[in-house]
Amino acid sequence: MGENEPTPVGKFVQSLRARIRSDNRNQHCLLKGEISQWKPYPSGHTYFTLRDDGGQISAVIWKGRCRIPSGIKDGQEVLVIGSVDLYPARGQVQIVVERIEPIQKIGSLEQQKQKLLLQLRQEGVLDRPRKSLPTFPKHLVIVTGKGSAALADMLQLSQSRWPGIRTTVIGVTVQGDRAVEEIVRGLAVARMLNRESVATSLSVPPCDAVIVGRGGGSPEDLWAFNLEPVARAIAAMPMPVVSAVGHESDVLVSDLVADVRASTPSHAVECCVPLVDDLLAYLLDCEDRMMQGSLRQLSDSRQQLEQLRLRLQLAPQKGVSLAVRHLERLGNDLHQRTSAVLQSHKQQLAVLASALQLSHPKRVLERGYLMGVDDDGKVISSVSELNEGQSVSLQFADGEAHANIENIKQNEE
Amino acid sequence: MTEETYTDALRRLEAIVAELERGGMDLETTLNRFEEGSKLLERCQAELKEAEGRLENLRLPDAEAAVKRATQD
Structure with missing residues (x-):
């Protein structure tokens, strides 16, 4: 094709599209604007125009590619993350939306959150005594995103800490409009599993620890954990609950009402599931120490016994010989003393006798x-x-x- | 045995171990403590075993159905 040859427009548009898409500056742009001409189509795609006073651009949300928050309508100010694309069939530049969030919604949600926290504080929910986690759970229930990466991480970590520890996972939706309802229902199932009769019927120990949470995300993604039904459900649980939402910045209401706050789902597993090897090693150590202590104690007792036995054996002989010696000494003493006394008596008697004899009238x-x-x-x-x-x-x-x-x-x- | 009593058993065991290590007990007390400690050890080990079981990975509706069936039993 020569330099002056005309380019077919389709090819031109395709090439233009390729150039637009290959430029990183056109990828994942964060835009702010107002929605107009919001049009969900039966195909599941949604088309709208993002505009402000300075200009506008077409936008498309492909079916299932992006969660659409409730209440979005024309005139709504939104934040959009999306990539620039050229729609060749119309030669139209458009934003393919990856995420869309209403702007003032966050502000009003924050207000709701503060209001809820105030109310919970006034009711004493935030200051109520917390239940402490068992040394290890007999039956751990995890309420989290079904099939989520956070769940996979938790299970992997849990199994490495205590292979085969009894766990029931209740997979729920953790973001979007259904999240609040499903989390609350998941917690209700956990509460039922805490009942002795239900547990017995299912041949499991009653649930004695619950982890509720999800992996990290934007504040809006995590918002279900800031809402009243979830907070109330957590506070009403009869067994200790660990709030485990992966986030760094803001504290969630679920963190504040739960018995234990974990910084991430994995951290929650570390809180709940001890290293079984550590527990076993500790028991073995106790056994060893008990054995050593007892043996030492027994050998002490044996020595004492041996000493007693020796003393007992020697005691009678020792006693008799002592007594004999004592007697002998007493005997000698007595003999010496008596003979001395006798002698002096004899002498006296002799003197008296001779005196008597001499003085007798006869x-x-x-x-x-x-x-x-x-x-x-x-x-x-x-x-x-x-x-x-x-x-x-x-x-x-x-x-x-x-x-x-x-x-x-x-x-x- | 509930979880509290596992912890209680462990505490008692620790106390017995400390007592035996300290020494100065008569023979009968030593034997009694050793016997008690051995029983506590067995209980604790059995508890650890009892914590093992299945992993159930359920979707919410299945979990709800299972619990519902259990309440009807």
């Missing part, structure tokens, strides 16, 4: 003296006691004789 009589005794048996020691003609008895060592006093003669002084 001894005197034996030497040739005689003793006069009157009729009354009284010894006569002086002639003055005598009268002439008186009868007296004369005592000899070997007998007595009776005599009458004939003559009394007193010695001269």
Whole structure:
């Protein structure tokens, strides 16, 4: 094709389209404007014009490619993320919308959120005592986006921490118009699973911990977790609830009413599901320590017993020999003391005996003296006691004789 | 055994372990504590086993239907 050859318009448009689409500056543009000529078609595509005072551009929302918030109509100011494209059939430049959000909706939602928080605070819902998570759940229920990446992450993490831990996932819609209703219904199912009768009928332990959440997203995507029905449902749960919405900035109402706030769904799993190996290792450690302690204690007791046994064995012998020695010592002592006493008594007795012997009147009589005794048996020691003609008895060592006093003669002084 | 009693059992077990490690008990008390501790250990281990079960990945309507059937039983 020469330089001056005309280009078929179709080819020109195609080439122009290629150039528009290959320019990164035309991809994922963030635009602000007002909606006009909003036209949903039966095919499912929606066409509208995005405009402001400075200009306008056609826009299209392909069927199912983008969530359309409720209440969008002409005149609504919106934020749009979209890529520029050329529609070859008409040669029309248009924005293919990837996301669309009404602008003032966020503002009014924020107001609603603050109002709800105020009300919940006044009712004491925010200050109520929180339930603490069990050491491990017997039956964990996860209410989250069905088939979502967040769910896959949670299950993978949970299984790595505790393979086979009993879990029931209730897959719900977590954004869009149906989100609030479905999250609330999911929580209602979890609450039913907490009932003993229902759990028994399903042959599972009653649900004792709930994770409700979703992966990260824009504030609008997460907005269901700021709404009253979800907040009330969480607050009314009989078992501990972990709020697990992946977000960094703003705190959600669900975070404030839940028993535990997790920063991400994975974090929620870490809060709920312990590492089973850690628990087992701890129990084994306890067992080991208990065993060691008991053994030490037993060997102490055995030593004590052994010592007691030895002491018992030795005790009688020791006692007897002590007693014998004691007795011996006592015996010796007694003997020594008594013999000394006896000796002194003997000596005394001998002295007394010889004294007695020497002083006895008989001894005197034996030497040739005689003793006069009157009729009354009284010894006569002086002639003055005598009268002439008186009868007296004369005592000899070997007998007595009776005599009458004939003559009394007193010695001269 | 409820969850609270698992934690209670573990606390009691820890107390027994500490007591045994501290020592100074008579033989009978030692044996009694050891026996009690062994039972607590078994209970705790059984509890951990009991926490294992199936993973049910249900969509909301199926979950609701299952719970509804269970309430009618």
